Amino acid sequence: MHPTIENAKRTVDQAELYWNRSHSIAVRYENYRLQQVTENDVSETSLRVIKDGKIGSAYAVFPDQEGFLDNAITGAEYGDPAQLSFAGSADYPDLPSYDEDTAQLQSAELIEVCETIKSKLQKQLPDVALGIGADRAKTELTIQTSNGADAKAKSTEAGYYFGAPFQGAGTGVYKFQSSIAPPLVSDRLLDEFVEWYRWGNHTSTPSTGRLPVILVPQAAFLMMMPLLAGVSGDAVWKKTSPLTSRVGEQILSEKLTIHDNPLLAGNTDARTFDDEGVPCGKHVIVEDGVLKDFLFDQRMGAAMDRQSTGNGFKRTMFGSGNETAINPWFCCPTIEPGDTSWRDLVKGIKEGLLITGGMGFHSGNYPQGQFAVQAVGFHIVNGSVVGRLDKTMISGNIYKDCQKIGAISSETGPCGGFLPLGEAPYILIDSLQVAGK
Amino acid sequence: MKSTFANVVSSLPAEYADLRFEENRKIRIAYEGKELTQVATTLTSGGHVRAYANGGKAIASFSDPGRAGPIAEATCSSATLVGNSREKKLEIATAPVITEDFLITPTRDPRKVSLKEKLDLATYYNEIILKNPNVITTQTMYDEFTSRRIFVNSDGSIIEYELVNVGVFGMIVTKKGDVVQRVRFAFGGNTDYTPLLNREEDLQKQIAKACELLDAEPAKAGVYPVVLDPSESGVFIHEAFGHLSEADGLQNNPSFRAKLQLGKTLGKPILNVTDDATLPGLSGSYRIDDEGVRGMRTPLITDGVLSGRMHSRETAAEFDEPLSGNMRAVDVQFTPIVRMSNILIETGDSTFDDMVASIDKGYYLVGAKGGQTSGDQFTFGAQWGYRIENGKLGNMVRDINMSGELFSTLQATSMIGNDVKFGERGGCGKGGGGPIQMNRKSGKGSPHIKIDAVTIGGI
Numbered sequence: 001m002h003p004t005i006e007n008a009k010r011t012v013d014q015a016e017l018y019w020n021r022s023h024s025i026a027v028r029y030e031n032y033r034l035q036q037v038t039e040n041d042v043s044e045t046s047l048r049v050i051k052d053g054k055i056g057s058a059y060a061v062f063p064d065q066e067g068f069l070d071n072a073i074t075g076a077e078y079g080d081p082a083q084l085s086f087a088g089s090a091d092y093p094d095l096p097s098y099d100e101d102t103a104q105l106q107s108a109e110l111i112e113v114c115e116t117i118k119s120k121l122q123k124q125l126p127d128v129a130l131g132i133g134a135d136r137a138k139t140e141l142t143i144q145t146s147n148g149a150d151a152k153a154k155s156t157e158a159g160y161y162f163g164a165p166f167q168g169a170g171t172g173v174y175k176f177q178s179s180i181a182p183p184l185v186s187d188r189l190l191d192e193f194v195e196w197y198r199w200g201n202h203t204s205t206p207s208t209g210r211l212p213v214i215l216v217p218q219a220a221f222l223m224m225m226p227l228l229a230g231v232s233g234d235a236v237w238k239k240t241s242p243l244t245s246r247v248g249e250q251i252l253s254e255k256l257t258i259h260d261n262p263l264l265a266g267n268t269d270a271r272t273f274d275d276e277g278v279p280c281g282k283h284v285i286v287e288d289g290v291l292k293d294f295l296f297d298q299r300m301g302a303a304m305d306r307q308s309t310g311n312g313f314k315r316t317m318f319g320s321g322n323e324t325a326i327n328p329w330f331c332c333p334t335i336e337p338g339d340t341s342w343r344d345l346v347k348g349i350k351e352g353l354l355i356t357g358g359m360g361f362h363s364g365n366y367p368q369g370q371f372a373v374q375a376v377g378f379h380i381v382n383g384s385v386v387g388r389l390d391k392t393m394i395s396g397n398i399y400k401d402c403q404k405i406g407a408i409s410s411e412t413g414p415c416g417g418f419l420p421l422g423e424a425p426y427i428l429i430d431s432l433q434v435a436g437k
Numbered sequence: 438m439k440s441t442f443a444n445v446v447s448s449l450p451a452e453y454a455d456l457r458f459e460e461n462r463k464i465r466i467a468y469e470g471k472e473l474t475q476v477a478t479t480l481t482s483g484g485h486v487r488a489y490a491n492g493g494k495a496i497a498s499f500s501d502p503g504r505a506g507p508i509a510e511a512t513c514s515s516a517t518l519v520g521n522s523r524e525k526k527l528e529i530a531t532a533p534v535i536t537e538d539f540l541i542t543p544t545r546d547p548r549k550v551s552l553k554e555k556l557d558l559a560t561y562y563n564e565i566i567l568k569n570p571n572v573i574t575t576q577t578m579y580d581e582f583t584s585r586r587i588f589v590n591s592d593g594s595i596i597e598y599e600l601v602n603v604g605v606f607g608m609i610v611t612k613k614g615d616v617v618q619r620v621r622f623a624f625g626g627n628t629d630y631t632p633l634l635n636r637e638e639d640l641q642k643q644i645a646k647a648c649e650l651l652d653a654e655p656a657k658a659g660v661y662p663v664v665l666d667p668s669e670s671g672v673f674i675h676e677a678f679g680h681l682s683e684a685d686g687l688q689n690n691p692s693f694r695a696k697l698q699l700g701k702t703l704g705k706p707i708l709n710v711t712d713d714a715t716l717p718g719l720s721g722s723y724r725i726d727d728e729g730v731r732g733m734r735t736p737l738i739t740d741g742v743l744s745g746r747m748h749s750r751e752t753a754a755e756f757d758e759p760l761s762g763n764m765r766a767v768d769v770q771f772t773p774i775v776r777m778s779n780i781l782i783e784t785g786d787s788t789f790d791d792m793v794a795s796i797d798k799g800y801y802l803v804g805a806k807g808g809q810t811s812g813d814q815f816t817f818g819a820q821w822g823y824r825i826e827n828g829k830l831g832n833m834v835r836d837i838n839m840s841g842e843l844f845s846t847l848q849a850t851s852m853i854g855n856d857v858k859f860g861e862r863g864g865c866g867k868g869g870g871g872p873i874q875m876n877r878k879s880g881k882g883s884p885h886i887k888i889d890a891v892t893i894g895g896i
Contacts, residue, residue, distance in 0.1 A: 030688070035519075036519065037493075039495070039511065042483065042498055042770060056476060060479070062500070071477075080473040107515055111522070169814070171811055208659065238469070240573060319875060323463070325475055359816040360815075372838035372894030373840075374894075435660070435892050435894055
């Protein structure tokens with residue numbers, strides 16, 4: 001055990017140490033030009049204590065920093081009674097998370113990755129203001145408690161992205177890929193980027209009314225973030241969730257099965273333990289459209305007389321990391337794929353939208369399942385894309401509009417937006433409200 | 438420590454280098470409903486170094502101050518590597534050398550207020566909200582951030598400066614049947630503790646709105662003329678125009694750079710927009726930025742014409758435009774990026790009643806609820822609104838998001854009120870090519886304005 005835990009045990013009832021050390025390198029190109037190299041070598045740590053039955057917390061750079069334990073104890077003096085106990089010792093599942101080749105990557109090799117992307121795209125799209133980036137990080141995360149939890153993970157992450165705004169427009173196309181191993185540039189992603197970018201050479205505004213809409217994997221957050229807000233144990237406990245008493249009921253289309261799968265192999269957000277040192281495992285949230293369970297961290301589990309589901313993470317919609325309070329949150333959300341090609345979904349639409357993103361999501365009443373966003377994506381007419389969306393908003397409520405899902409694609413991709421890196425297919429929603437012409 | 442860091446940057450084989458070292462303290466007290474979920478103190482420190490060498494640029498953050506020297510040398514080598522691949526070398530605009538300290542002395546310094554008093558204040562406001570029978574939960578937070586920073590650069594600047602930001606803010610959540618509504622409140626948001634006190638009346642107004650919203654009707658989707666209250670129009674000018682006036686976003690975007698040449702007419706002659714770090718007592722006010730340049734007033738739109746923009750030393754050189762002192766980093770893990778200080782639409786001569794009277798069918802939108810922008814596209818929400826029918830305010834509406842395109846919307850801004858007001862709590866998220874930095878110190882001000890056509894998302 002770290003000396004901070006040993007010291008804490010002399011003066012408090014329970015203690016929990018979170019310590020994250022990371023070294024990362026990132027290179028960034030703007031408009032096909034290498035703009036900047038960034039290197040970060042940082043440590044961050046947090047301490048929660050329970051003293052006289054009350055909980056307090058403190059944050060610092062290093063665990064042996066002066067005042068760290070004292071600040072947590074001061075917090076506990078004023079804190080509320082703690083219902084939770086910190087995690088005890090546990091066996092954690094095995095999951096490959098570290099690759100020595102990735103750990104050794106330097107900026108020159110990341111520049112090579114970007115140059116590969118640049119050389120392939122510049123020939124086809126020379127006049128595009130293409131941004132490219134590549135990065136690698138190695139991280140050591142330790143969570144220890146006075147109750148015996150001793151969770152340690154050493155991980156690597158490498159990835160790249162490329163994207164560009166449409167000529168003279170605010171929206172554009174953006175692709176990314178990451179893994180624990182050194183990045184291999186995907187020709188499929190490059191080809192898809194060129195195809196989608198060219199789709200956006202013209203603008204098109206759909207009619208106002210109800211139209212079929214396909215969410216691409218990166219836009220799955222429009223459905224998944226309201227769902228996360230609804231299945232959070234925190235919202236259920238406060239009764240602000242519209243799902244509070246609906247376990248066992250059909251809340252979405254029977255075509256939708258949704259898990260949280262922290263053990264998703266190769267995924268850079270995969271984890272064997274959460275930020276409280278509780279073991280993680282695959283968890284069914286929605287099965288064939290039926291709500292199966294909620295997400296709990298230690299605090300909400302204790303409040304509702306449940307075990308933590310291993311979903312206590314330092315994450316919120318707008319950030320994550322050391323100083324973020326622990327919340328029930330997805331680790332790697334996954335939506336089960338269907339059996340239709342996404343291109344066939346497009347071909348089957350007389351008039352509709354292919355949505356790649358939505359702006360202003362967080363301004364809506366999403367905890368109640370609602371969203372109203374500026375639509376980013378493409379206009380489909382007679383089974384073909386006719387241009388990028390312009391002056392278009394889409395709005396709806398997932399618990400009404402996602403009852404009728406036309407089809408789900410066989411292909412999956414990484415989720416984007418506000419979600420952790422799970423996997424989602426293309427989802428055809430039969431009818432959504434569109435504000436256009 | 439200042440001289441050690443100054444020696445580090447001055448000994449680098451770079452055209453320019455700077456180093457910022459900071460010690461930060463945050464206090465956060467949080468209620469969720471009746472539960473006090475957090476009484477936490479954060480003490481962080483660390484450094485950030487930037488080097489321009491061989492016409493290239495590299496940056497690094499580090500936690501251990503003892504490693505400043507080797508990290509700065511490695512950063513300089515990385516900058517040289519970047520420079521090797523650049524035909525067009527990066528340059529830095531000349532800036533005055535400053536050897537001065539900028540410390541803060543608020544009327545009532547939150548650093549001198551006891552933790553107990555801060556907790557009592559948050560508890561008091563939280564209990565006021567919970568007394569209302571329609572309230573099902575709250576989010577009430579006391580948030581204090583103080584930072585003491587040392588900045589040195591290879592030009593010879595050696596500066597010590599402070600940042601202080603304190604506020605109480607949160608969310609009131611009400612419920613009736615299946616309808617759940619949320620209304621925000623915020624007191625303070627600058628360096629002084631005093632504005633956090635005696636705000637019961639303002640809090641009750643927000644509670645009342647959260648209750649009224651339970652009987653409001655959802656907005657109807659479509660394109661409408663709207664009147665925006667100062668909070669909403671402040672967000673509009675921040676999100677839609679302000680971010681496009683930050684030169685780092687234009688630097689490598691040729692099409693927008695062409696669209697935003699100084700001298701271009703963007704709106705009607707009634708439209709004047711300014712960024713001003715020197716206004717006293719606002720959330721986005723400061724005296725020195727994180728690049729060692731003094732905060733200042735920068736006219737952005739004058740009589741409808743683009744007249745200036747916000748810069749770093751790098752972008753000022755690239756655009757051959759004046760320095761503006763807008764480079765800021767939220768903390769040591771981030772590099773400075775170009776950010777608004779206090780952006781405002783200057784006062785006009787219309788009245789609110791004139792604006793409403795000029796609309797046959799539209800909406801009056803009230804209360805900022807966040808927004809998002811990408812290039813010239815923007816979307817933002819309103820906390821509540823009212824129908825306007827035949828020149829008169831009608832029923833209350835809820836669940837409102839609006840979107841549009843900057844250039845046509847600026848041209849469609851047809852009336853500007855005579856009632857400028859600044860929001861108290863600042864806030865802005867921006868990545869600038871890196872991770873998102875959530876900046877507390879970002880002020881927004883405006884009078885009521887009328888826009889002839891925006892798209893409303895609704896049922």
